[in-house]
Amino acid sequence: MFTILLLGSDHIREKDGLWAVLIWLSIMAARKQGVEEIVREHWAKFGRHYYCRFDYEALDPRTAYFIMRDLEALITDKSFTNQQFAVGSHVYTVQKANSFEYVDPVDGTVTKRQGLRIIFSDASRLIFRLSASSHVRATLRIYAESYEKDPSKHDREPQAVLSPLIAIALKISQIHERTGRKGPTVIT
Known part of the structure; x- marks a missing residue:
């Protein structure tokens, strides 16, 4: 049942x-075994992926659309590749940036314009996705992901590890300035 x-x-x-x-x-x-023991063994063997998502909910759809449109124009410009962002002691170099699509592994159908993706030379990445469930409100999501092989760095907090990437995302999207928000609605 x-x-x-x-x-x-x-x-x-x-x-x-x-x-x-x-x-x-x-x-x-x-x-x-418990979850923590299993996860720590996995990290020791394969490394740790740090991940977070910032949701900006209930945005004006027009504003959200223009943020994504302008961001797409910025990141798909050829000069954006190899651009460097210095945050703290780390320098992130853009390796690839695009509007990505999803290819269904079963039937091969392609769904275009699934979001905007920036991949850095250290394999860290940012993804921006717009979800407009109605003409009244929209949600803009920012995903940040980074990989760490060094076991001595596996106990760090995801927000601390990913804060430089989030700073880059906020800078290039200008989401706070353009929406009047001081932060995301939800952080996952």
């Missing part, structure tokens, strides 16, 4: 979270 409820979209909307819980429970039972 539980499986049927998980698969039925009329009953539970956000099924991915439930599947993740079931997978973690299965892994913990098979390995007879």
Whole structure:
């Protein structure tokens, strides 16, 4: 009965979270370890990915559209590649920037304009996505991701690790200046 409820979209909307819980429970039972021990072993073997998402909810759709339009024009200009951003002691060099698309691995259909992506030479990246569920309000999301192989740096807080990338995202998008916001609605 539980499986049927998980698969039925009329009953539970956000099924991915439930599947993740079931997978973690299965892994913990098979390995007879807690989540922290499993995660730390994984980081030691493969490195750690730091990730965060800033959501700017309930934006004026027109303002959000123009932020994304201007950002796309900026990052797709050929001069943007190899541009450097010095934040603190780290220098981030743009390796690639584009409007990305999704190719369905099952049927090969292509969905264009899924967001704007900036990949830096150290493999860190920023992604900007616009979600406009109505003509009344829009959500602009900023994703930041960085990878760390060095085990001595695996205990750092994601916000601290990713703050230089977020500073770059805020600078080039000018989202605070253009929306009058002082920060995101939600940080994940």
